[in-house]
Amino acid sequence: MYTDTDRCVRAVQSKDARFDGWFFTAVRTTGIYCRPSCPAVPPKVENMSFLPSAAACQQAGYRACKRCRPDTSPGSPEWNARADAVARAMRLIQDGVVDREGVPGLAARLGYSARQVERQLNAELGAGPLALARAQRAQTARLLIETSGLPMGDVAFAAGFSSIRNFNETVREVFALTPGELRARAARAGRQEPRVPGTLSLRLPYRAPLTPDNLFGHLVATAVPGVEEWRDGAYRRTLRLPHGSGIVALTPGPDHIGCRLALTDLRDLTIAISRCRWMLDLDADPEAVDEQLRTDPLLAPLVDEAPGRRVPRTVDAAEFAVRAVLGQQVSTAAARTHAARLVTAYGEPVEDPQGGLSHLFPSPEALAGLDPEALSMPRSRRATLTTLIAALADGSLPLGIDSDWEAARARLNALPGFGPWTTEVIAMRALGDPDAFLPSDLGVRKAARGLGLPSTPAALIARAAGWRPWRAYAVQYLWATDDHPINRMPAEGAPS
CATH class of the missing domain: 3.40.10.10 (DNA Methylphosphotriester Repair Domain)
Structure with missing residues (x-):
């Protein structure tokens, strides 16, 4: 633009x-x-x-x-709507890959040479991966300076700088203020969040409008006990991060999402923020999405009633893939029960002084040793689950924010027991494809029938051609016609 x-x-x-x-x-x-x-x-x-x-x-x-x-x-919504090399590179940089693995690591994940990645990013963004990562480090440093009481040395370390000198020089160059001056200005302006011992509090901006009902309702209604909960008006969950673990509490607000993080290693701050923004789809452009969906006269009233719906995503694509299989052809409650049993048996314990979280969701490597006979589900679904876990654990099925959407679909469809619904829900909520679509979903078909839209999958696909490339958002509006807990903000005191 x-x-x-x-x-x-x-x-x-x-x-x-x-x-x-x-x-x-x-x-x-x-x-x-x-x-x-x-x-x-x-x-x-x-x-x-x-x-x-x-x-x-x-x-x-x-x-x-x-x-x-x-x-x-807010970040550019362009990187959410594309799956080319530049968009995938931007998502990886936001996830801290350059800081952890360098430009060669970024290039290897994309399947290009470092020179090709440099050239493509410079051509489209006017900056290479190192400059983009440096800008992100500066932003993380500013967040910590303005919202925490950490000593400046700890801020520099947490933001990913290699030395205090480099930290001081970058902050002065980017913001024309020293770190101390930035902190003093924030205190005078009242930008510092209330502090809770052992946590960092900050604000996650988004583009208005945002209707949080289905976003938080979906996350809480499908929450796995021990891993996720709703407490004191906030969605809380555990995070598996490159250098340790974390717990995040996310609270919807009128112009931002309140975010409170407790991390075992501050180096994970940038990654934790990026994954929370991704999970809540905060970099979306709701004006562009809703404008396109309003072109369908039968869908327009839903959009006008509650504009700005987001797609509830995940902080861990592999975790969501496992949960999607556990949820095949069973109720939401049954899926939570199956997942909770895996968490208790294979998840890593964590401490949560502020609430009732107890475990990280088990990694594919930890689940690789599970006994299929211990799973109370049909034999065919056990085979589907164990095959998926093996593919995730050995790396033959890479799933993440950097995935090529069509290549990932092809790999998923090749697994036994994977049909269109499972593949598309993973593409929508784990991989972030804004055009993923669920024409065979019972909730989607029921909503379509009630609105006068075609309700058979083939006819609905034909009608939804006019909703592209935002069909995943259309699914959220269709789901929202049903009086189901996934479409309501949890009430205070709702069961965790």
Whole structure:
């Protein structure tokens, strides 16, 4: 979008927050860069230039605006709607792969050479993977500086910097303030969240509108005891992270999601934030989604009634794949019971002083040793589950945010017991394909019939062609017509 100068100028002059994260405005005369909705007086058109990423702005020598704080805008929704190499690279960088494995590790995951990855990212984003990772480290550092009382040395370590000197230089260069000055400004502005001992509190921004009912309702209604719970108005769950474990509490708010994290290793902060944003689909562009779905006159009333529905995803694709198989042809309660038994037998214990969480969901490697005969399910589904676990454990079925959606579908469909419903629900909620569709789902067919839409799978697929590329969001609107717990915000005191 940043190449469409006229459109960008109109967005800046109207201070349109819908475009925050889509592009950034660099002001030649001041040397700063802003988000489109910056409250400052817009600069003259001849002094504006438009860049596709905060990293590109920083690499060009611009510093972040102190008023609109462009580095904290929601991420570009473009990376959620694409499955090409650049989009997959961006999702991996956001997940901290460059910090953990370097550019060669990123390239290996994508199946390209490091030079090819550099070239593709520079061509589209104006910055290479190292610059993009550096911009992310700076943003994480700012979050910790402004929302925690950690010593600056711990902040530098947690944000992924190799030295205190590099940390200080980057913060001064990107924000035109020292770390100490950033913390003092945040305290004066009241941006610091209430502190709970042993946790970090921060805000996760999103593009409005957001209807949280089905998002939190789905996560809580299908929650696995010991791994997930609803407590004090927050969805809480355990996290398996590269350097340790964590527990997150996510609370819906009118303009942000409150996020409280307890981590065993602060180096996992960036990854934990990225996975929480991914799970709640916070980088979506609801205006674009809803505009397309409103073109169907039978779907439009659902969109108008509760706009901004998101797709509830997962923090661990392998975990969700296992749970999808456990949930085949059984009720939500039965699926939770099956999953809870696996957690008790094979999950890693964790401590949760703030609530009732007890385990991490077991890894595929831990589940590889399970006895199929101990599973109280039909023999065919046992075979499906054990085959899936073996493929996940030996790496022959890689599932993650970097997955090629069509290649992953082909691998899943090749497994015994995998039909269209299981494959598509994994593509939708674990891999993040915004166009995944469930025409054979009973809830979708029931809703379609009630709205006057075709209810047979073939006819519904034909009608849904006009909803592309957002059919996964259409599923959320269709599901929401049913009075099921997955479509309601949990009540206070609801059972965990």
